[in-house]
Amino acid sequence: DTGVSQDPRHKITKRGQNVTFRCDPISEHNRLYWYRQTLGQGPEFLTYFQNEAQLEKSRLLSDRFSAERPKGSFSTLEIQRTEQGDSAMYLCASSRNPGDRDFGPGTRLLVL
Amino acid sequence: SQQGEEDPQALSIQEGENATMNCSYKTSINNLQWYRQNSGRGLVHLILIRSNEREKHSGRLRVTLDTSKKSSSLLITASRAADTASYFCATALSTDSWGKLQFGAGTQVVVTP
Numbered sequence: 001d002t003g004v005s006q007d008p009r010h011k012i013t014k015r016g017q018n019v020t021f022r023c024d025p026i027s028e029h030n031r032l033y034w035y036r037q038t039l040g041q042g043p044e045f046l047t048y049f050q051n052e053a054q055l056e057k058s059r060l061l062s063d064r065f066s067a068e069r070p071k072g073s074f075s076t077l078e079i080q081r082t083e084q085g086d087s088a089m090y091l092c093a094s095s096r097n098p099g100d101r102d103f104g105p106g107t108r109l110l111v112l
Numbered sequence: 113s114q115q116g117e118e119d120p121q122a123l124s125i126q127e128g129e130n131a132t133m134n135c136s137y138k139t140s141i142n143n144l145q146w147y148r149q150n151s152g153r154g155l156v157h158l159i160l161i162r163s164n165e166r167e168k169h170s171g172r173l174r175v176t177l178d179t180s181k182k183s184s185s186l187l188i189t190a191s192r193a194a195d196t197a198s199y200f201c202a203t204a205l206s207t208d209s210w211g212k213l214q215f216g217a218g219t220q221v222v223v224t225p
Binding site: 108 | 116147154156157160200213216217218
């Protein structure tokens, strides 16, 4: 296993379009996390899953955002009707125990 | 809002020097972690220190934790140009160690040859 992977690595879209990102965690990790990071800031928590159950959602995750992990393996994060303020790096992480988080390389989104 | 705050925001040093950065947080924690992020890349886990630990070492890294002051420090000894990166502290709450990590805004470290 080569670690957490994210696809795409970069996405440019026009305001109002929908985008979907994918995260493939490390296979034996049952916890999966999504974060958003804007320039010059630390990552901000969005949501996390234990297997297929979404256990917590941040207030940052507006109605336009939805995340799924249908089979407890990969996860998708969809943003509907994108806005310029959605431009950020979207980071996924997975975990096998409470102490660690293995982060993926991120998907950089630019909304024009 | 972000739980941790790093200090300084930026640090510029020469190779061979030590780099020290600090992190303060607000609520009771289960553990505190430090991560490194190279420009435009994902985060790399460096070290974790639990709330009942006071100091931890990993290679050239030394982390201290003072729960009474709600603060931690990361020391990088004998810095190298490859240490140039942003460093973030992140806390896991005592009530939810499995849950979200709360990150600070980071310290940007530049090591010049």
